[in-house]
Amino acid sequence: MNFEHTEDRRMLADSLNRFIAEQYAFEARDKIAKSAQGFSTGIWQQFAELGVIGALFREEHGGFGGAGFDLAVVFEALGRGLVVEPMLGAVMAGEAIALAGSETQKEQLAGIIGGSTIAAFAHDEPGTHYEIAHVQTRAQRDNGGWLLNGAKAVVPHGEHADLLVVSARTSGADDDEAGISLFLVPARTPGVLVRGCPAIDGGRVAEVVLDGAALPAEALLGAEGQGYATLERAVGRGVLALCAESLGAMEAAKTATLEYLRTRKQFGQLIGSFQALQHRMADLLLEVEQARSAVINAAAAIDGEDRLARERALSAAKCSIGRIGTLVAEESIQLHGGIGMTWELPLAHYAKRLVMIDHQLGDEDHHLQRFAALGRKLAATA
Incomplete structure (x- = not known):
């Protein structure tokens, strides 16, 4: 197997490393990381313009990469610069939308790739010990839509996200793989309470509390109970x-x-x-x-x-x-x-x-x- 990067990936790595070295010196990064927002909107837009976010998505979803080595090239460069912009949320939330979303839901990907939509992935909960299937947040049908109740912990950039991908259980026990559903939740939905705090290594994270958050039927991402x-x-x-x-x-x-x-x-x-x-x-x-x-x-x-x-x-x-x-x-x-x-x-x-x-x-x-x-x-x- 040939592990050498393609010419496109080498060019992407060179341009991204050069941009970070010139525009994201440690002093600038430290100021951004300690800011009230926890990231720079201007830098985020520049990443979008450079095609960095698009490199994380497949062509059929509006990007121009999306393979494992594309992710590796981008995130290795981000690691060298200690970049705190919300790239991880874009990857995880974007992947969920790309895999399970309807054609209407996939329209959100254009905003994520273009940098106009900040997406966060709200899955981890207190006391789950990293187990993916352990979901206590509950979703129940209500007047043709959904009602969500529960809490998500340590959501990167959840405080300033426009869109949340939220996991919730529609059936089964708390640790069953079956019965987990995913939902697209606009951050300003009534009943969605977000409390942000600084992260120990820079940037910001949030606790997301869902207190009777009412969603329309089309907020369901993929088939009910088959989100695992x-x-x-x-x-x-x-x-x-x-x-x-x-x-x-x-x-x-x-x-x-x-x-x-x-x-x-x-x-x-x-x-x-x-x-x-x-x-x-x-x-x-x-x-x-x-x-x-x-x-x-x-x-x-x-x-x-x-x-x-x-x-x-x-x-x-x-x-x-x-x-x-x-x-x-x-x-x-x-x-x-x-x-x-x-x-x-x-x-x-x-x-x-x-x-x-x-x-x-x-x-x-x-x-x-x-x-x-x-x-x-x-x-x-x-």
Whole structure:
């Protein structure tokens, strides 16, 4: 299999990396991340104009990419720049709409790709422990429409979203795969209460409370009670995006650490000449390359029809990324010494983002257990 990027992907990566380097320096990023909005509308529009958002969607849905390697290229560049704009929500919500939406619902994709619509994916709930099928939010029929009640936690950019893709249970027990439905919910729907707060690694997240939110019948996304497969595919693309973002952040932390070892002197010598530090850095470089291999494997598998192979590759990547990202964060800070802990140095922010990515859409332990469980299913079908 040829893992070299196509010419179009190389051009996209070059233009995106150049734009981030020129327009998204750390000082500008830090100001954006700490702002009341948590992202820059102007930067978001520029991403749309550059075709970055469109690269995340397939041609039949108005984009010009949408393959696993397109996601990997874009999010690796975003990770290098610690970009906080709502790209992950666009990927996950957009995938759900693209897979399950009616022709009318798919018209929303044009606004997402064009940057005029901010979409958020509201699925995680308190106490679910990353289990995709664990949904306590309830939807019941009401006067020909739907009535939603429940709560969603830590929704990235949920506070300023125009459109929410919300999972809710229409039948079954709280942890059944069957009985989950998806809904398109305009953020200003009466009964939708959104409380935002700053995220620990920059930007903003929100708690979304659905208190008798009334929706028309056409708000249902896909078939009633059959949303699990769509949910799994949308979350899978989010997992790949996070893994690629983490890889970009690792590369930035690695480069900064190498530069520090080459310039910092101790006892009259460059600290990079100390053998013990050379060994630690060499181990770190090998780990980052292993993370890259995991991302490549997941990107190659995500568009496959074999569900077990696809989901195992995604869980393997997320498990590896969680472990290696934490290792890179810890080692980079230790190799920098005390200065690595200061807020003025970008490295501390990369380290924080690497650790937090591990906790999004399932941490290392969760995906290790999921990988093993999927492996048992695969063996049973052999």
